[in-house]
Amino acid sequence: MSDQISPLAPRKYPKMPAIKGVRIATAEAGIKYRNRTDLLTMLLDEGTEVAGVFTRSKCPSAPVDYCRENLPGGKARILVVNSGNANAFTGKKGRETTAATGKAAASAAGCKVSEVFQASTGVIGEPLDPAKFTHLLGEMVGQATEDRWLDAAKAIMTTDTYPKVATITVKLGDVDVTINGIAKGAGMIAPDMATMLSFIATDAPIAAPVLQQLLSKGVGATFNSVTVDSDTSTSDTLLLFATGAAAKRGAKRINDPRDPALMPFKRGLNKILKNLALQVVRDGEGARKQVEITVTGARSARSAKRIALSIANSPLVKTAVAGEDANWGRVVMAVGKSGEPADRDLLSIWFGDNRLAHQGERDPNYSEEATSTYMKSDEIRIRADIGIGRGKATVWTCDLTKEYVAINGDYRS
Amino acid sequence: MSDQISPLAPRKYPKMPAIKGVRIATAEAGIKYRNRTDLLTMLLDEGTEVAGVFTRSKCPSAPVDYCRENLPGGKARILVVNSGNANAFTGKKGRETTAATGKAAASAAGCKVSEVFQASTGVIGEPLDPAKFTHLLGEMVGQATEDRWLDAAKAIMTTDTYPKVATITVKLGDVDVTINGIAKGAGMIAPDMATMLSFIATDAPIAAPVLQQLLSKGVGATFNSVTVDSDTSTSDTLLLFATGAAAKRGAKRINDPRDPALMPFKRGLNKILKNLALQVVRDGEGARKQVEITVTGARSARSAKRIALSIANSPLVKTAVAGEDANWGRVVMAVGKSGEPADRDLLSIWFGDNRLAHQGERDPNYSEEATSTYMKSDEIRIRADIGIGRGKATVWTCDLTKEYVAINGDYRS
Numbered sequence: 001m002s003d004q005i006s007p008l009a010p011r012k013y014p015k016m017p018a019i020k021g022v023r024i025a026t027a028e029a030g031i032k033y034r035n036r037t038d039l040l041t042m043l044l045d046e047g048t049e050v051a052g053v054f055t056r057s058k059c060p061s062a063p064v065d066y067c068r069e070n071l072p073g074g075k076a077r078i079l080v081v082n083s084g085n086a087n088a089f090t091g092k093k094g095r096e097t098t099a100a101t102g103k104a105a106a107s108a109a110g111c112k113v114s115e116v117f118q119a120s121t122g123v124i125g126e127p128l129d130p131a132k133f134t135h136l137l138g139e140m141v142g143q144a145t146e147d148r149w150l151d152a153a154k155a156i157m158t159t160d161t162y163p164k165v166a167t168i169t170v171k172l173g174d175v176d177v178t179i180n181g182i183a184k185g186a187g188m189i190a191p192d193m194a195t196m197l198s199f200i201a202t203d204a205p206i207a208a209p210v211l212q213q214l215l216s217k218g219v220g221a222t223f224n225s226v227t228v229d230s231d232t233s234t235s236d237t238l239l240l241f242a243t244g245a246a247a248k249r250g251a252k253r254i255n256d257p258r259d260p261a262l263m264p265f266k267r268g269l270n271k272i273l274k275n276l277a278l279q280v281v282r283d284g285e286g287a288r289k290q291v292e293i294t295v296t297g298a299r300s301a302r303s304a305k306r307i308a309l310s311i312a313n314s315p316l317v318k319t320a321v322a323g324e325d326a327n328w329g330r331v332v333m334a335v336g337k338s339g340e341p342a343d344r345d346l347l348s349i350w351f352g353d354n355r356l357a358h359q360g361e362r363d364p365n366y367s368e369e370a371t372s373t374y375m376k377s378d379e380i381r382i383r384a385d386i387g388i389g390r391g392k393a394t395v396w397t398c399d400l401t402k403e404y405v406a407i408n409g410d411y412r413s
Numbered sequence: 414m415s416d417q418i419s420p421l422a423p424r425k426y427p428k429m430p431a432i433k434g435v436r437i438a439t440a441e442a443g444i445k446y447r448n449r450t451d452l453l454t455m456l457l458d459e460g461t462e463v464a465g466v467f468t469r470s471k472c473p474s475a476p477v478d479y480c481r482e483n484l485p486g487g488k489a490r491i492l493v494v495n496s497g498n499a500n501a502f503t504g505k506k507g508r509e510t511t512a513a514t515g516k517a518a519a520s521a522a523g524c525k526v527s528e529v530f531q532a533s534t535g536v537i538g539e540p541l542d543p544a545k546f547t548h549l550l551g552e553m554v555g556q557a558t559e560d561r562w563l564d565a566a567k568a569i570m571t572t573d574t575y576p577k578v579a580t581i582t583v584k585l586g587d588v589d590v591t592i593n594g595i596a597k598g599a600g601m602i603a604p605d606m607a608t609m610l611s612f613i614a615t616d617a618p619i620a621a622p623v624l625q626q627l628l629s630k631g632v633g634a635t636f637n638s639v640t641v642d643s644d645t646s647t648s649d650t651l652l653l654f655a656t657g658a659a660a661k662r663g664a665k666r667i668n669d670p671r672d673p674a675l676m677p678f679k680r681g682l683n684k685i686l687k688n689l690a691l692q693v694v695r696d697g698e699g700a701r702k703q704v705e706i707t708v709t710g711a712r713s714a715r716s717a718k719r720i721a722l723s724i725a726n727s728p729l730v731k732t733a734v735a736g737e738d739a740n741w742g743r744v745v746m747a748v749g750k751s752g753e754p755a756d757r758d759l760l761s762i763w764f765g766d767n768r769l770a771h772q773g774e775r776d777p778n779y780s781e782e783a784t785s786t787y788m789k790s791d792e793i794r795i796r797a798d799i800g801i802g803r804g805k806a807t808v809w810t811c812d813l814t815k816e817y818v819a820i821n822g823d824y825r826s
Contacts (some may be wrong), residue, residue, distance in 0.1 A: 059749030059757040067754055089745045090756060091774030125775050126741025155785055228520040234746055313729070323822025329537025332502045335474030337697060359505030362538050386576075400728075402815040408729055409736025 006224060006308050008290055008378060009162040014053030016167050019180050020203045021045035021243025023144035025356055026155040032084030032122060037155040037391050039133050039392060042079040042199065045139035047245045051211035052077035052118065053146035053219050055236035062087030063118045064237060066098040069116050074208030076241055077111035080118045080137065081156050083184075087120040087128040088234040088348045097130045104134035108141045119237040121184060123156055153182040156197055161281075161282050166275040170268035171263045175251035178203040181272045185228065185280040196280050197239045198223070200272060204265055205244035205253040213257045214266055216241045225395040227306070227312050229286035229314035229377035240269075262378035265327060281396045286403030290396065294383045298391035305393035310338035311382065322330055324375040328356040332366045351375065357388070421695035421703055421791060421811075422575040424649065429562035429580050432593050433627045434458035434656025436557035437566040442546035445497030445535060450568040452546050455612065456491040456522060459817045461656045463489035463530065464624035466632050468649035470598065475500045475507030476531045480698045483527050487621030487652055490524035492612060493531045493550065494569050499543040500533040501647040510543045521554045521687070532610050532650045534571055534597060550694035563572045565613065566595040569610055572820060573597050577692040583681035586674045590617035590662035598641065598693035609693050611651045613685060617678055618657035618666040627679055628653045635686035638718070638808040640725050641697035653682075675820060694809045699816030704734055707796045711804035716753045718806035723751035724795065731813035737788040741769040741778075748797055759800030772800070 022044060025038040026080060052071050070076075080101055084346050087094050104114040109116070153163035162262035162317045164183040169176050183198035206214075215238065223238060247253060254262050282290050293311050298304035311317055314334040320327035328349045335342050352374040374380075380399075426792050435457060439450040465484050467477050483489075493514055493631035500507050515526040522529070533541060566576035577596040582589050596611035618629075628651065636651060660666060667675050706724050712716035724730055724747040741762045748755050758773035765787040768776045787793075793812075 012493070051675060054748075056752070057746070057749030058752065058755040059745050059760065086742075087583065089757065089760075089773065089775075091772070091773065124745055125770065126742075219787060234749055311506060315817070321817050321820035322818060324823070329499075329539075332472050332537055333470070335469075336470030336647055339471065341468070342471040344502065347472065347502075357502065357538065359504070360502065361506065362502075362540070384502070400818060402818045404728070405732050405735060405815045407812060408732035 002046065004161065006161045006283045006287055008287060010279070013150060014167050015226045015249055016165055017178055017181055018146035019178055019201045019243065020245030021048060022201045022241070023146055024148035024309040025140035025144040026134045026148065026151045027140055029082065029136055031128070031132050034330070037151065038083045039136060040081040040152050040155040041137060041144065042152065042201070043141055043144045043393050044076050044078060044209060044241055044394060045180070045243050045245065045365070046077065048073055048241050049206065049208040049211055051208055053238045055214055055233055057224060057234045059089060060235050061086050061120060061235040062090060062098045063087055063120045066102065067117050067119070067237060070117060075115050076117050077115040078105045078109035079239065080116065081197065082133060083133055083156050084121050084122040085120060085126055085128040086122045086124050086235045088124040090125065093127045096186050097128045100130040101134060104130070106136050108137040113209070117239055118227060119235065121235055123196055124216065124234060131207050135242045142312030147182055149182060155158045156184045157283055158184065162408070163274055164279040164283070166272045167271055168268045170264040171266055172204050172246065172254070173245055174253045175250060176250055177202055177246045177265065179268055179272050182278050183276040183280055185283050192309055194348065196233070196236055197277055200239070201241040201243065203245040205247040205251055206242045206265070207253070207255045208256045211240050211242055213267055218270045218273045222270065222277045225399050226277045226281045227309060227395065228281060231374055240291045281398050284398035285407045286401040287398030288378065288401055289399040290379045291336035291398060292327070292381045292394060292396050294380070294381070294392070294394045295386065296383065297373060297386040297389060297394045299389040300391040301393055303340045304391040305395065307335055307340050307358050307386065308393045310334045311384065312397040313393050315400055318397065321380055322401045324372070326351045326356060326371040326375050331384055332357070339357045339407045341388060342386050342387055348387065350383040350384040415788055418574045419700055421700060422472040422546050423692070426563060426578060427580050429593055429709055430577055430591055430592055430790055431559035433652070433658030434461060435614045436559055437561035438553035438735050440553055440556040441551050442495065442549055444541070445546050446497055446746055450564065450775045451496045452549060453494040453565050453568040454550060454557065455565065455614070456554060456557045457491060457654055458487050458658065459490065460655050461654050462487055462619065462621040462624055464621055464628045464653045466628055466651045468646055470647045472502060472647050474533060474648040475484050475503060475511045476533045477818045478531070478654070479511040479646060480530050480650060481615060483530060486733040488528050488600055489530050490528040491518045491522035493518050493529065493654065494531050494610065495546060496569050497535040497784070498539055498541040499535045501537040502607055503538065507539045510541050514547060517543070517550050519601045520793050522551040530652055530765065532648065533650055533743040534569065534610055537556050537647060552815045553791065560640040562593055562595060563718065569595065569597045571597065572698055573696050575662040575696060577696070579685045581681045583677040583687055585617050585659065585664045585678055586794045588659055588662055590615055590659045590678065592681055592685050594689050596689040596693055609646070609649060613652070614654040614656065616656050616658040617798060618664055619655045619678070620661040620666070620668045623675070624655055627682055630685045631686045635683065635690045639690045639694045640722060640810050641694060642806065676738055685723070691809055694811050697811035697813040698820045700811030701791065701814055702734055702812040703792045704811060705792070705794045705807060705809050707805070707807045709801065709805045712754045712802040713804040715804070717804040718808065720751045720753050720797065720799065721750055721806045723747045724797065725808050725810035728813055731810065735814045737810035739764045739767070739769060739788050744795060744797055745770070748799070749769050751825060755799050756801055761798040761800065763796040765794050791821045
């Protein structure tokens with residue numbers, strides 16, 4: 001946790017309602033941090049279904065491997081998350097730690113080890129001693145309550161400057177169901193996949209394969225469209241739990257992803273995913289501005305997204321935004337370096353509503369003054385129209401400041 | 414030009430000998446900078462052959478287009494370079510400027526417009542008025558002399574903190590021939606291609622197609638293996654001129670790229686290319702340390718280079734080096750995010766001679782103290798052995814400091 005809270009932090013937090021079938025406890029295990037919580041357990045009632053999306057890193061952490069093994073079972077009873085140590089690149093010791101954690105958690109929750117999910121975040125390459133926290137799990141299970149979502153978000157923070165929570169209530173048929181989510185960033189954030197930890201739970205009775213389909217699709221325009229520094233983490237984990245508790249209140253169980261009753265839930269879930277993904281960007285290390293980049297007129301949507309990410313990941317674009325400089329020449333550069341089809345002489349570029357470049361040249365009507373004023377705002381929109389097709393995509397990032405360098409120049413020590 | 418010279422600047426410059434058939438003049442045209450030279454002309458004797466390599470950007474500058482058009486002719490008589498304005502993304506006006514410059518230069522040098530080569534570096538997207546400098550060309554041609562290589566290097570600088578020159582003399586058969594080169598960086602430096610301006614000249618009598626083959630091959634392990642910030646410029650131009658003047662001293666003309674007499678020249682040229690490429694890295698914006706990244710044991714050489722560039726372009730690796738922190742976990746992350754074949758449990762990582770990780774785990778014999786001392790040096794070597802094949806590659810980059818952000822946060826204004 002940083003001393004200084006991001007200027008883009010939410011002004012207030014939503015009141016997080018209970019999700020029937022989910023109980024939460026946090027503890028100070030002292031794994032790395034002192035005087036703060038660093039351990040989270042989420043107890044899930046019997047029958048909870050689970051879906052997940054993980055990092056595409058070729059060097060995933062031990063907990064990611066562990067979750068991937070358990071995911072096909074589709075059932076979850078307990079989630080254990082620690083911050084301060086990622087248990088990544090820890091070899092055989094890492095696998096022993098996840099095995100020991102799985103066993104201790106299963107014993108505490110009274111479930112099978114295949115119903116345990118876990119995640120770790122923090123330093124890479126340091127062995128994580130399970131003895132530091134597994135002895136706490138039994139007591140935590142006993143103390144867990146339904147009203148600790150904000151505490152949960154706090155316990156999983158690393159360099160985040162604020163906890164990230166979101167909630168929405170939607171209809172499933174005639175019955176209200178709720179979706180709660182938490183997330184943490186704040187560096188090593190790039191798409192493929194979400195490059196962060198996020199845990200979402202609902203009381204909706206939805207079968208695991210349907211959840212998986214919703215989640216895999218939902219991350220495309222949300223968690224997989226944000227980038228802080230292009231660095232894909234070894235530990236990215238997004239889990240979605242459905243306790244099904246709303247069935248007791250008359251909600252019908254959804255087994256078919258094409259069920260029309262699922263639409264409001266799908267929209268609600270996507271809102272939560274986008275909300276949390278943007279909160280991660282807004283807390284990007286050293287971030288002072290949120291940057292939304294939209295590419296239109298590309299050969300295809302896929303091409304548009306690649307161009308948008310080329311702009312979003314360009315250090316020169318990001319430092320220009322930090323310097324409140326509408327340096328659209330660097331946007332041209334980033335379009336050009338993406339390698340995607342583009343015609344220089346058809347390219348147009350906007351910062352906010354100010355069109356700076358049109359069809360391959362500086363816009364003659366472009367106002368330096370209006371644009372300079374616009375660049376002072378803390379939410380910057382950049383749009384590039386490629387002019388050769390109908391492909392469109394939007395991604396989000398933050399500016400690159402000296403604070404990013406300061407934070408990452410001495411994170412480990 | 415920056416006020417503060419890079420701590421990695423060369424302690425002294427080589428004395429640049431004359432290249433028979435090349436005369437140089439520089440001038441203060443006041444295109445953007447004040448009280449410094451910003452215009453270079455290089456006069457080339459009749460019969461000079463030329464080869465070139467350019468940016469792979471899809472949005473190349475007008476001068477890049479101009480050079481590409483003239484390159485197939487294989488003949489060059491004059492090179493005109495300005496700093497302060499890149500004449501990139503300037504549309505029809507940009508083409509008018511290169512046409513006017515070509516015409517004025519041809520008239521000044523008494524040659525065809527197809528024998529003119531030009532390059533521009535500086536801000537993107539601002540129209541470049543040729544009237545600002547074309548009137549100077551006639552006088553410059555008259556004043557040009559053979560001994561101004563360092564002046565030439567100074568005139569093309571933008572955010573560079575020092576001029577970059579290199580020279581070597583090699584045998585072509587029994588005859589000494591000389592290769593001189595200059596280059597400029599210092600941001601928007603990424604491979605594909607060299608992302609900078611560099612001009613090399615020799616008195617060796619070598620046919621243009623042979624020169625082209627040497628140059629295209631030579632950039633692979635040199636200019637195309639350096640990266641400062643992963644941002645590919647719109648303007649990258651590397652030109653190689655061979656005046657053939659050494660023929661008068663008995664050097665035989667080379668028309669066959671397989672001619673064994675060419676070997677020492679080829680090695681010499683590659684040395685110059687590497688020397689200049691490393692000077693560019695060492696003057697990377699805000700750079701305090703040079704970083705050499707070697708990947709061994711990859712599936713193929715191509716795969717090794719991709720992994721090496723993934724490490725070299727990772728902001729988290731680069732900030733860790735800036736912070737003198739041997740954070741090898743971030744190297745693991747960068748290997749993982751490259752998407753190239755890798756097996757986490759076979760990976761080993763060295764900083765200098767200190768092996769920090771071995772076969773997927775922290776090396777038990779790793780000394781934090783020795784490594785910390787090593788990280789204080791200003792040339793850092795990182796090696797990652799992937800352990801699955803024989804592919805090998807080396808790339809060079811620099812650290813990412815607060816100064817990079819400062820330089821790029823207000824470059825345009």
